[in-house]
Amino acid sequence: MAKIRKGGKKTPPPISTASLPDIVFMLLFFFMVSTVMRESTLMVKKPQLPQATEITKLEKKSLVSNIYVSPPVTEYEALFGTQPVIQLNDAIEDIAQVGVFIQKEREARNPNERDFMTVSLKADSETKMGIISDIKMELRKVNALKLNYAALDK
């Protein structure tokens, strides 16, 4: 019994932090699984999408072209004004460029996938119908008839 002796004062054992990286990895995996790589930086303010009940999910992300319609971000306000403008993927464009943009998107894809291409229109709920009708007309002219109005679930 005399042999067992504790040498010196004993400080409480430090909390083991060996599992901290594991916790962080779990959070990381959660984010990796639940998010999508953002395709383009928004030069317009993030549009406040309208709400609807008859929503369908967009199937193939790779076959979707995005059109954003919203007022420009404050840094660009001096250049583009305060009215809603059109952003095609990553640049603010004029309405006439919509047709060209669709053609470019078509050429970038596989020929047999071209018929399944959809256009996702993400417009702010406060935009006036004038600019939206112009976009629809341009899309009809280039035969891009599959349109999805982005909306939040009601």
Add this chain to the structure above:
Amino acid sequence: MARRPLPEINSSSMADIAFMLLIFFLVATTMDTDKGLFRTLPPFVPAEEQEQIKVIEKNLFVVFLNKNDNLMIEKKLGRIEDLQTKCIDFLTNMNNDAADTKVPGYEVVDIPLLGGPQRVTKAIVSIQNDRGSSYDKYIEVQNEIVAAFNVVRDKYSRKFFYKKFDELQEDEQKAIKDLLPQRISEAEPKNIGGK
């Protein structure tokens, strides 16, 4: 001399590496799920080729949205809450009575999967908006019309196949679509009253 146990590699920087990766993912990705109202646009017909299609007025369900976002259903002021029910009524009631100017006509089409000749309504929904109407209201109107079509489709699907429309096979879905064709026409918006 007893071999000293080798000192462990300090793993305190593992957490830092993990944080770096996490911050990268937080910054470069978005949780946007792409959902929305799916609509197929009508093909473009240049003005010269546009033939005047004769549409009988009683087959037309007119929805008009003006620049103040007031809704007009069938030439009477209406509310958005009533739009769906009125549209469903219009799509399900049909008769070929020439004297009845409110209910659309129908034609008899043979649809083999549904057991023979069926009455297919000639109803067309026409949506017109002004350039000054707000997108929000426009989407609401579109939503209600699409909802009306979906409700009637579900009803027919249950009547013939005892299942909801989404649970049907490809060809059964096509048969129901033949029974209720999605005829939604959108006219060019007028610009009454400026921006």
